[in-house]
Amino acid sequence: MEEGNKIPKSASSRLCCRCNERKPALKRPKTLEQICRKCFYEVFEEEIHQVIVGNQLFKAGERVAIGASGGKDSTVLAYVMSELNRRHNYGLDLFLLSVDEGITGYRDDSLETVKRNEVQYGLPLKIVSYKELYGWTMDEIVKVIGLKNNCTFCGVFRRQALDRGAAYLKVDKLVTGHNADDIAETVLLNILRGDVARLSRCTSITTGEDGPIPRCKPFKYTYEKEIVMYAYFKKLDYFSTECIYSPNAYRGFAREFIKDLERIRPRAIVDIIKSGENFRISTSTKMPEQGTCERCGYISSQKWCKACVLLEGLNRGLPKLGIGRSRGLENGNGNRKDMEQNGDVRSIESKQCGSLDF
Amino acid sequence: MACNSGNCQSNCHQNEQVAENDSIPTPTTGSNDGGHQQQQGVCLKCKVSPPISSGSGGGGTGDEARFCADCFRANLFGKFRLAVTSHAMITPSDNVLVAFSGGVASRVALQFVHEMQQRAQKNYEASKDRSLPVFGVGVAFVDESSVCSISKDGVEEAIQEMKSTVSKLAPPVKQFHVVSSASLYSSGSSDEKDRLKKLIGAVDDVTGKDDLLMHLRMWALQKVASENGYTKLVLGLCTSRIACHVIAATVKGQGYSLSADIQYVDARWEVPVVLPLRDCTTQELSILCRIDGLKPSQLVNDLPSGINGLISSFVRLLQEENPSRESTIVRTAGKLTPFHFNRVPEINDSNVPLATIRRQKRYNLKPQESISSESFCPICNSPVIDSNSPSWGSPKTCQFTEFASSCCSSCQFQILPQDQLSMKEFCSLLPERLVARSKPKYNGNLDMLREQIQDCLLSDSDGET
Numbered sequence: 001m002e003e004g005n006k007i008p009k010s011a012s013s014r015l016c017c018r019c020n021e022r023k024p025a026l027k028r029p030k031t032l033e034q035i036c037r038k039c040f041y042e043v044f045e046e047e048i049h050q051v052i053v054g055n056q057l058f059k060a061g062e063r064v065a066i067g068a069s070g071g072k073d074s075t076v077l078a079y080v081m082s083e084l085n086r087r088h089n090y091g092l093d094l095f096l097l098s099v100d101e102g103i104t105g106y107r108d109d110s111l112e113t114v115k116r117n118e119v120q121y122g123l124p125l126k127i128v129s130y131k132e133l134y135g136w137t138m139d140e141i142v143k144v145i146g147l148k149n150n151c152t153f154c155g156v157f158r159r160q161a162l163d164r165g166a167a168y169l170k171v172d173k174l175v176t177g178h179n180a181d182d183i184a185e186t187v188l189l190n191i192l193r194g195d196v197a198r199l200s201r202c203t204s205i206t207t208g209e210d211g212p213i214p215r216c217k218p219f220k221y222t223y224e225k226e227i228v229m230y231a232y233f234k235k236l237d238y239f240s241t242e243c244i245y246s247p248n249a250y251r252g253f254a255r256e257f258i259k260d261l262e263r264i265r266p267r268a269i270v271d272i273i274k275s276g277e278n279f280r281i282s283t284s285t286k287m288p289e290q291g292t293c294e295r296c297g298y299i300s301s302q303k304w305c306k307a308c309v310l311l312e313g314l315n316r317g318l319p320k321l322g323i324g325r326s327r328g329l330e331n332g333n334g335n336r337k338d339m340e341q342n343g344d345v346r347s348i349e350s351k352q353c354g355s356l357d358f
Numbered sequence: 359m360a361c362n363s364g365n366c367q368s369n370c371h372q373n374e375q376v377a378e379n380d381s382i383p384t385p386t387t388g389s390n391d392g393g394h395q396q397q398q399g400v401c402l403k404c405k406v407s408p409p410i411s412s413g414s415g416g417g418g419t420g421d422e423a424r425f426c427a428d429c430f431r432a433n434l435f436g437k438f439r440l441a442v443t444s445h446a447m448i449t450p451s452d453n454v455l456v457a458f459s460g461g462v463a464s465r466v467a468l469q470f471v472h473e474m475q476q477r478a479q480k481n482y483e484a485s486k487d488r489s490l491p492v493f494g495v496g497v498a499f500v501d502e503s504s505v506c507s508i509s510k511d512g513v514e515e516a517i518q519e520m521k522s523t524v525s526k527l528a529p530p531v532k533q534f535h536v537v538s539s540a541s542l543y544s545s546g547s548s549d550e551k552d553r554l555k556k557l558i559g560a561v562d563d564v565t566g567k568d569d570l571l572m573h574l575r576m577w578a579l580q581k582v583a584s585e586n587g588y589t590k591l592v593l594g595l596c597t598s599r600i601a602c603h604v605i606a607a608t609v610k611g612q613g614y615s616l617s618a619d620i621q622y623v624d625a626r627w628e629v630p631v632v633l634p635l636r637d638c639t640t641q642e643l644s645i646l647c648r649i650d651g652l653k654p655s656q657l658v659n660d661l662p663s664g665i666n667g668l669i670s671s672f673v674r675l676l677q678e679e680n681p682s683r684e685s686t687i688v689r690t691a692g693k694l695t696p697f698h699f700n701r702v703p704e705i706n707d708s709n710v711p712l713a714t715i716r717r718q719k720r721y722n723l724k725p726q727e728s729i730s731s732e733s734f735c736p737i738c739n740s741p742v743i744d745s746n747s748p749s750w751g752s753p754k755t756c757q758f759t760e761f762a763s764s765c766c767s768s769c770q771f772q773i774l775p776q777d778q779l780s781m782k783e784f785c786s787l788l789p790e791r792l793v794a795r796s797k798p799k800y801n802g803n804l805d806m807l808r809e810q811i812q813d814c815l816l817s818d819s820d821g822e823t
Contacts, residue, residue: 191604192676194686196693253679257672261609264665265565267771268609274767275613278743280695 018043025233029225030266037233044230048218049084055205057216060091063171067162068096068117068125070110072231073177075117075238077219080230081175082121096121097165097174099158100129102137103244110239120237128165130157134311138245145319147248152323153310154245160298160307166213174215181224183217184269185254187276192254196281203276210290211299221270225262401426403433410649420681421642427649434646437637438470445622446702447632448474448590453494455535455588455629457579458524460499460516460655463594466643467635469652471495471592472527479530497524498535498582500575504551505539505558516655523653537582539574542789557787560780565610565664566772573738576627577792583629595633598640598673601687605669610768615740617694626699626739639684697732697741735766736795737773737788742766758785764796 016024016036024034028043035043051057058064066081068074078096085092098114101107111127118125131137134157142150166174183203190199201207206216219227231238246252261268292298293305300306306322313321401407407426421430442448448471456471458464478492499520503513517536524534540550554574561567583591600620607616618624624631635643647654662670676683732741742764758781762774775784785793808815 187608188605191608191687191690192683194690196690199690253672253676257668260668260672261665264668265563268665271611271768272608274611275608275616278614280614280617281693282695 026229029229029262030223030270032266040233041230044222044226045080045084048080048222049088051205051221052084052090052218053088055216057175057206057218058090058092058173060089061093062091062173063093063095063169064173064175065095065097065126065166065169065171066123067174067176068098068114069177070098070113070117070239071177072227072236072238072240073179073219073224075113075236076227076231077175077177078117078121078123079234079236081218082123093171094123095169095171096123096125097162097169097171098125098127099161099165100127100131101154101158102130102139104139106241106244107138109241113237113239116237126165126169128161128168130161133157133161133164134307136311136314141314142245144314144317147245149319149323150245151249151251153314156306156310160305162215163212163298171213174213176215176217177219177227178217179219179222179224179227180269180273181255181258183220183276184258184272185251187272188254188257189251193250199276199279200281200283203273220273223262223266223269401429403429410645422645430642431646431650434466434638434642435470435473438634439474441622441634441636442474442632445632447592447623447634448493450478450490450493452590453496453588454590454592455496455498455579455583455586456592457594458497458499458520459594460520461594462640462643462647462654463596463599463635463638465594465652465654466638466646467592467594468497468524468527469650470634472532475530492530494588495530496533496535496586496588498537498579500578501536501538502571502575505555505571519653519655533586535582535586537578539571539578542574542577542581542791544790553787557784560775560784560787561773562775563664563772565666568662568664568666569769570737570773574789576739577789580627580629588629591627591629591631593631593633594635596635596638596640596643597688598677598684600633600636600691601684602666602669602673604687604691605673606666609665609669610772612740612766612768614743615766616691618697618700618741620688620691621696621700623700623702625701625703626697626734626741630702632702636688733764734795735764735769736761736792737765737769740766740768758782761785761793761796 014023016022016039017033018035018039022036022038025037026035026040027033028035028040064081066074066078068078078094081092081094084090085094096114096118098111100111114125114127117123129137138150138154141153145153162174186202187199190196190202205218205220206214208214230236258269258272289301291300291302293300293303293308295304295308298305298307302309304312309322313319313323399408401409402424404426407428409423409425410427410430411422425433448454454471456464456468458468472495475492475495478490482488482490482492497520499517501513501517502508503510521534524532538551540554543550543553558567558570561570579591603619604616607613607619618626620636622633622636624633646652673684673687734740735742756778758778762770762781765774775781
């Protein structure tokens with residue numbers, strides 16, 4: 001049960017707490033205030049506008065690609081971005097960019113939604129697919145490597161795919177629909193998994209400024225529940241199923257925890273992000289040296305970029321290549337065979353590639 | 359979690375797979391050792407004695423299946439001793455107060471400190487010149503019966519048990535102190551317990567109540583330590599509890615101050631706090647208590663409620679999924695930059711052997727930045743990040759608002775009341791020494807300075823806006 005509701009007592013009067021005119025239609029998940037629909041739209045859009053302006057995310061005249069999966073976050077993102085772009089004259093050229101990982105029963109359906117969004121919002125759409133880029137779909141990959149490390153493959157491939165698509169569209173920036181819940185989950189995950197380097201980067205609202213294409217997250221402080229509410233009330237068209245491989249993801253632990261936490265104390269989500277921003281992490285030692293991949297020319301801190309390493313593993317029937325760290329150096333007997341086979345490649349992935357995000 | 363092969367790198371405990379073949383082990387084929395090469399049925403370390411769990415019908419996992427009782431104990435004590443010596447936690451001239459809650463960790467802490475003291479005593483008696491004095495040890499228990507739901511009799515009984523436990527740990531004799539959080543109020547107030555009850559009652563947030571009690575507990579320990587001449591305060595904070603604290607601090611927005619709380623040494627307090635059991639998990643400590651017959655006190659505290667309870671069940675769940683998760687969490691948090699006060703103040707005592715001083719210099723963390731003057735929250739004593747520093751602006755600001763703004767954001771939200779009127783009453787319920795901490799010490803100087811430059815000031819408020 002909620003403890004110590006910080007709503008002032010007057011909220012029990014049956015009027016929206018913001019305009020005091022209309023009847024409240026909902027309780028805001030972030031603040032538990034009772035609010036009418038119109039005010040909710042206004043406050044939702046205004047907060048995002050403030051985040052965009054306050055963090056100087058865009059410059060007038062920029063071409064911006066919106067990472068669109070067809071899910072609620074990217075649909076609302078596309079809607080709100082076009083709306084704010086028009087209302088506040090950001091002067092941006094917006095595009096939709098979608099990635100087809102080749103997951104039947106999930107991605108093929110959500111792509112239909114994105115194609116509808118293209119028409120509904122009038123934004124040009126580009127779809128990049130794993131099959132085209134890498135020669136493998138996620139379904140094929142899962143058949144080979146199972147359900148344990150498939151998210152690693154998908155994440156690494158998607159990142160490159162988005163960059164390739166962005167380069168094709170010749171855009172200056174990429175925006176994604178990562179919301180407050182996502183970032184809070186990532187902070188927790190990085191603590192649980194010992195990744196201090198990522199911990200220092202994961203709360204930045206803009207990342208990859210020194211890479212091929214900067215990415216920003218205008219929804220950094222927006223609660224997932226509020227995004228759902230917005231989409232629901234505005235009757236936006238989105239595809240609401242989770243990736244079929246996600247139940248096995250470790251992120252599920254963090255997600256469950258955050259949902260329970262939100263029930264007790266809604267502001268904890270933003271508190272986690274704030275903690276993440278304030279962690280005392282020495283920035284001097286962490287940055288990996290930036291170079292390019294020998295095989296494909298993509299940005300990489302190692303000889304080969306992670307996507308190439310993973311692809312190599314897939315193509316040579318070595319699904320564990322590139323998974324985990326310093327493989328074969330700790331495990332004694334089991335891995336000696338692997339080591340002999342993959343002499344030169346082994347040394348490459350002894351360090352985590354520093355340019356990876358989720 | 360689907361685990362495809364033995365090459366899985368997710369740190370899944372090998373023993374878990376073997377534990378599935380759990381049948382009563384025969385003496386020859388041995389117990390559930392996970393390792394392929396080890397001889398079954400003997401301790402990994404000494405290869406002589408049987409592991410702790412053999413003969414108990416199987417089902418032993420982890421350390422119980424790998425080590426014999428002696429090696430296990432030696433391993434644990436070794437971790438304790440390494441922590442103590444490498445951080446110079448206890449030196450011969452110290453008077454050490456062990457915070458004793460009756461739980462497993464503090465029981466082991468007390469036991470180990472006692473054993474260390476015994477050895478020092480033996481060495482002292484054996485040495486001809488008696489150059490190294492033996493450090494003193496005391497034990498303190500914080501009695502919270504006035505604000506918890508434990509019966510008065512239950513507490514009395516527990517205290518008697520503790521007294522007898524402590525008296526059995528002699529020689530050397532250790533003094534046993536019982537202190538109540540209510541003693542924080544200035545002596546002479548007869549209604550201390552009532553005020554304490556009212557104070558806790560004035561906090562709406564369940565987690566805030568828990569945390570406020572925890573902070574008051576620390577203040578009470580500090581009070582008894584400094585009043586009785588102790589120079590170090592030993593807490594039995596172990597890996598498992600620290601892992602929960604890491605998550606808790608993150609969830610409550612205390613990411614900045616987290617690195618201050620989890621180091622081996624915390625010298626921001628008047629009596630520096632040391633954590634010699636930082637590298638031991640609750641599970642290891644429970645096993646030790648069991649095999650050595652160390653009885654923790656029967657005083658069962660309420661299960662933490664609110665966010666703290668949610669976090670402990672979350673960490674327990676993670677630990678079940680991967681037994682090394684707690685250590686990973688603490689190791690990650692250990693990579694955060696500590697503060698300048700996270701090391702023992704340099705020893706200038708001639709009694710302390712040169713080796714200890716040299717070791718301390720070696721392990722003492724080098725400050726990353728020059729010693730900045732951090733401001734600390736008056737309630738929880740955590741370093742406050744700049745944006746919360748009190749504005750020493752115009753003298754017109756209400757002292758209660760100043761108090762509130764000098765607290766960290768977490769205490770502001772979950773402990774302090776939200777409106778001005780309740781704020782005044784709340785401040786009156788707090789122990790005076792806590793409220794006094796927030797008063798900026800520079801006020802007098804500031805007024806004098808202001809006089810000198812008054813003619814050039816343009817606006818009324820001269821503090822940071």
